[in-house]
Amino acid sequence: MTGGMARLDPHSYADDSQVETEHLSWVARVDFATHTLHGEATLTFREPGGGALDLDTRELVIEGAADQAGQALPFVLHPAEPILGARLSLELPPGTRAVRIRYRTSPSASALQWLAPEQTLGGQHPFLFSQCQAIHARSVAPLQDTPRLRLRFTAQLTVPRALTAVMAAAHAGRSEDGELATERWEMPQPIPPYLLAFAVGQLASQDLSPRCRVWAEPAQLGAAAYEFAEVESMITVAESLFGPYDWERFDVLTMPPSFPYGGMENPRLTFLTPTVIAGDRSLVSVLAHELAHSWTGNLVTNANAEHFWLNEGFTVYAERRIVEALEGEEMATLHAALGRRELDESMARFPDRPELTHLRTHLGGIDPDDAYSLVPYEKGYFFLCALEAQVGRPAFSAWLRSYLADFRFGAITTDDFLAHFERALPGALAKVDAARWIDGPGMPASAPAPRSSRIEALERLAGTVPEVAATAGWSATEWQLFLEAVPRPASVETCRALDARFAFTASTNYDVLVTWLTLALQAGDASVLPRVQEVLGKVGRMKYLRPLYTALAKNPQTRALASACFAAAGKGYHPIAQQLVESLLR
Ligand code: BES
Ligand code: ZN
Numbered sequence: 062m063t064g065g066m067a068r069l070d071p072h073s074y075a076d077d078s079q080v081e082t083e084h085l086s087w088v089a090r091v092d093f094a095t096h097t098l099h100g101e102a103t104l105t106f107r108e109p110g111g112g113a114l115d116l117d118t119r120e121l122v123i124e125g126a127a128d129q130a131g132q133a134l135p136f137v138l139h140p141a142e143p144i145l146g147a148r149l150s151l152e153l154p155p156g157t158r159a160v161r162i163r164y165r166t167s168p169s170a171s172a173l174q175w176l177a178p179e180q181t182l183g184g185q186h187p188f189l190f191s192q193c194q195a196i197h198a199r200s201v202a203p204l205q206d207t208p209r210l211r212l213r214f215t216a217q218l219t220v221p222r223a224l225t226a227v228m229a230a231a232h233a234g235r236s237e238d239g240e241l242a243t244e245r246w247e248m249p250q251p252i253p254p255y256l257l258a259f260a261v262g263q264l265a266s267q268d269l270s271p272r273c274r275v276w277a278e279p280a281q282l283g284a285a286a287y288e289f290a291e292v293e294s295m296i297t298v299a300e301s302l303f304g305p306y307d308w309e310r311f312d313v314l315t316m317p318p319s320f321p322y323g324g325m326e327n328p329r330l331t332f333l334t335p336t337v338i339a340g341d342r343s344l345v346s347v348l349a350h351e352l353a354h355s356w357t358g359n360l361v362t363n364a365n366a367e368h369f370w371l372n373e374g375f376t377v378y379a380e381r382r383i384v385e386a387l388e389g390e391e392m393a394t395l396h397a398a399l400g401r402r403e404l405d406e407s408m409a410r411f412p413d414r415p416e417l418t419h420l421r422t423h424l425g426g427i428d429p430d431d432a433y434s435l436v437p438y439e440k441g442y443f444f445l446c447a448l449e450a451q452v453g454r455p456a457f458s459a460w461l462r463s464y465l466a467d468f469r470f471g472a473i474t475t476d477d478f479l480a481h482f483e484r485a486l487p488g489a490l491a492k493v494d495a496a497r498w499i500d501g502p503g504m505p506a507s508a509p510a511p512r513s514s515r516i517e518a519l520e521r522l523a524g525t526v527p528e529v530a531a532t533a534g535w536s537a538t539e540w541q542l543f544l545e546a547v548p549r550p551a552s553v554e555t556c557r558a559l560d561a562r563f564a565f566t567a568s569t570n571y572d573v574l575v576t577w578l579t580l581a582l583q584a585g586d587a588s589v590l591p592r593v594q595e596v597l598g599k600v601g602r603m604k605y606l607r608p609l610y611t612a613l614a615k616n617p618q619t620r621a622l623a624s625a626c627f628a629a630a631g632k633g634y635h636p637i638a639q640q641l642v643e644s645l646l647r
Contacts, residue, residue, distance in 0.1 A: 066078040069364075069365075070364070073145070074117050074148045080106040080107070080109075081107045082105070082107075082204070083106060083107040085204070085212050085213075085215075085216075087100065087214060089218055091189060096168035096175045097165050097167075099165050100163070101163050104203075105158060110153065110156075113151070113152060114150070114160070115148050115150055115151075116203040116205060117149075117198075118138070118146055118199050118200075118203045119147065119197070119199045121147070121200070122164060122166075122167070123162060124163040124165065126160055128160060129158045129159040129160075131161075134153065138150075146196075146200070164202075164203060166200065171200045172191045173191055174192070175189050176262075176319065176633075181278060181317060182278045186224060187262070188260070190332070192258075192322070193255045195255055195366045195429035198254040201257065202257075204254050207254070208255060208362045208365065209253075209472045211251035211253055211470065214248045214257070215233075215245070215246065216246045216248075218244050218259065219241050219243045221240065222237055227276055227330060228258065229248075229330040230246035250470070251470055256359065258330065260314055260332070264276050265282045266282070269292055272309065275315065277314075281315055281335060285335075287340075287342075288345065289345070289348055291342065291348075292352070295352055295383055295387065298386045301386075302382050303357075304465055307355070308359070310329045311355070313332075313348070314327075314330055315335050315338070318334070318601060318602075319634055319638070320333075320601065320635070321637055323347045324348070324350060328355070331352065333351065334602050337571075341537075341569075341570075344570065349383040349384055350380040352383070354376050357371075358372040358376055361375075361473060362472045364474045365424075366422075366432070367422050367423060367474075368421065369437045371441075373437045374420065374439075374445060375441065377441065381393045381442070384396055395513070395539060396538055397442070399541055400443075401443070408436065408503060418503055420436075420441055420475070421475045443504070445457075447493045447509055448482070448490070452489050460482065468481075494507070516542070519539060519543055524548050529563075541572055549580070550584050550585070551581075551584040555584070556586040557588070560588075571596075571605060575608060577589075578596065582613060582619065585616060585618065587618075590619070597609060597626045597630050610627070610642050614645060624646060627646060
C-alpha cells in the first residue's frame with residue numbers, strides 16, 4: 062500500500078502522492094432550525110490527475126461525489142478516528158480536474174457554534190460562527206485540511222433575510238429572494254484551510270479607516286468602534302516594521318461572549334472576543350496580536366501543528382514590537398514580564414508531559430486542542446528575544462523582514478526557519494543554544510529577563526496592600542503583575558483589604574478581573590463567588606474559564622459550585638470550551 066506515499070501532516074489524511082487542491086468553490090445553505098449546513102464543495106486541482114484522493118472530514122454526511130463533468134465518482138467514508146475524523150476516499154479517473162461533493166454538516170460540528178436568540182445581545186435573532194484552527198475546517202467542508210496546501214476560494218452562503226453573513230474574504234454581493242438572502246465572496250489570497258471563517262447574525266458595521274471596518278451586534282457597535290479606533294495606526298506601524306500589508310482589508314468582527322479565544326486572525330476579518338472591550342482600550346494588544354498574524358502565521362504559516370510556535374511565538378514578538386512602537390518600551394517590557402509569569406504557570410500544568418514544553422512538538426496521536434498552551438507563545442517569544450539580543454536589533458529586524466519576504470504565502474517547518482536564520486546570521490543559533498530551546502523542556506536559565514524600574518517598583522510592593530498614591534497611573538498590565546505577585550495562598554483578610562481599597566471585583570478589564578477572582582478563590586474568599594458565577598455565566602473565553610473552574614474545583618468548599626456553574630452555563634459554551642471544562646472538573 063505504501064510505496065512512496067507520505068502523509069503531509071500528522072493531523073491530515075492528505076498524502077503527497079495525490080492531487081493537490083488549488084481552489085475551493087463552496088456553496089452552502091445555513092439552516093438555523095436544524096443547525097445544519099447543506100453544502101457543496103468543489104475542489105479544483107493544481108494539475109489534472111487520477112488515482113486515490115483522501116480528504117479530511119469530521120461528522121459530515123456525504124450525499125454524493127462527481128467530477129467536473131458531473132460524472133458520479135465512487136467514494137468510501139471510513140469510520141471516524143477520534144482525533145483526525147473520518148477519511149473520505151475517492152477514486153479519480155485519470156485527468157480529473159475537479160471533484161464536487163454534496164454533503165451536510167452535523168449539528169455538533171466541532172468548528173461551529175449555533176447560538177439561540179437569547180444568547181445574543183439583541184435577543185431577537187440567532188447567531189452562527191466558525192472557528193477552524195487547528196483541525197476543525199473538516200467539520201465544515203471535506204478538504205485536504207493541512208496548512209501545507211493553500212487554497213483560493215469562492216463562497217456563497219444562503220441565510221435568513223434578516224441576517225447578515227460575513228466571511229474572511231472579499232465580499233462580492235448580496236441578493237435577496239423571499240425569506241432568504243444569498244451572500245457571495247471571493248478570496249484572492251491563498252490561505253491554509255484553518256483560516257476559512259464566517260459568521261451569520263444581526264450585524265452592523267462602522268468604518269474606522271478606508272481599509273478597516275468594525276462589525277458587531279448593533280448594541281455593541283459604538284463601544285467596539287471606540288475600543289478598536291487605533292487599528293489603522295497599528296497597521297501603519299506594523300507595515301513599517303514587517304513590510305507591506307498583503308491582505309488589502311483588515312476588518313474586525315466583535316464576537317459573541319462565548320467565543321472561546323481572545324482573537325482569531327482570520328484573514329481580512331479578525332475575530333475578537335467582546336471581553337477585550339474594557340472601555341479604555343487597555344486590552345488592544347490582543348488586536349495588535351491578531352493583526353501581527355497577517356505577517357507571522359497568515360503569510361508565513363506553520364506546516365503543521367508541531368510547528369505552531371512559528372505562528373504564535375513570532376506573533377507575540379511582532380505584537381510586542383507594535384506595542385513598543387505605539388506605547389513605548391516600558392509598556393512592552395511590562396507585557397513581556399507578564400508573559401513570563403503566565404509562561405511559568407503554563408509550564409507548571411505539564412509536570413508529567415515535559416515534551417509539551419518543547420517549542421517543536423511531536424503530536425502524532427495527540428489532539429492539537431489538548432496540546433494547546435501558552436508555551437509556543439511565550440517560550441517562542443523569549444527565544445526570539447534571545448536571538449535578537451545575540452545579533453542586535455538592527456540585524457534581527459533585517460533578518461525578520463527577509464524571512465517574511467522569502468517564505469511569503471508559504472508553509473514552513475522549524476528546520477526551514479533554522480536553515481534560513483543560519484544562512485543569514487551564521488553562528489548565532491549555536492551561541493544561544495537554539496537546540497535546547499527548540500527540543501528541550503522548560504526555560505533555559507539564560508532566558509532574557511524583562512527588567513525595568515516599574516517592574517522593580519512592583520516587586521517591592523508584592524504581598525502588601527499599597528497606598529492608593531503608590532499606584533497612581535498604573536496601567537492594567539501593572540495591576541495584573543501586582544496581583545500575580547501576591548504570594549499564594551493569600552489570606553482572606555488581605556483579599557478583603559485589597560478589594561476595599563482598589564475595587565477589583567468591579568473591574569471592567571477582564572484580564573485584571575479574572576486574575577483577581579482567581580487569587581481570591583485560591584484564598585477561599587467567599588465574597589467574590591457571586592461575581593465569579595456572573596463571569597462564568599456570561600463569558601466562554603477559555604483563558605478565563607480555565608483558572609476560574611480550576612480554582613473552584615480545587616477547593617472542597619466550592620467544588621460543587623463549579624459543577625453547578627457548569628450545569629447552568631455549559632450549554633452556552635463553545636463545544637471546545639465545554640470539553641475543556643469537562644476535563645478540568647473530571
Ligand atoms: N490563533 C490564535 C487562536 C487559536 C490558536 C485558535 C490555536 C485555535 C487554535 C490567536 O491568534 C491567539 O493566539 N489568540 C490569543 C490572544 C493572544 C493575545 C495571545 C487568545 O486567544 O488568547
Ligand atoms: Zn495568535
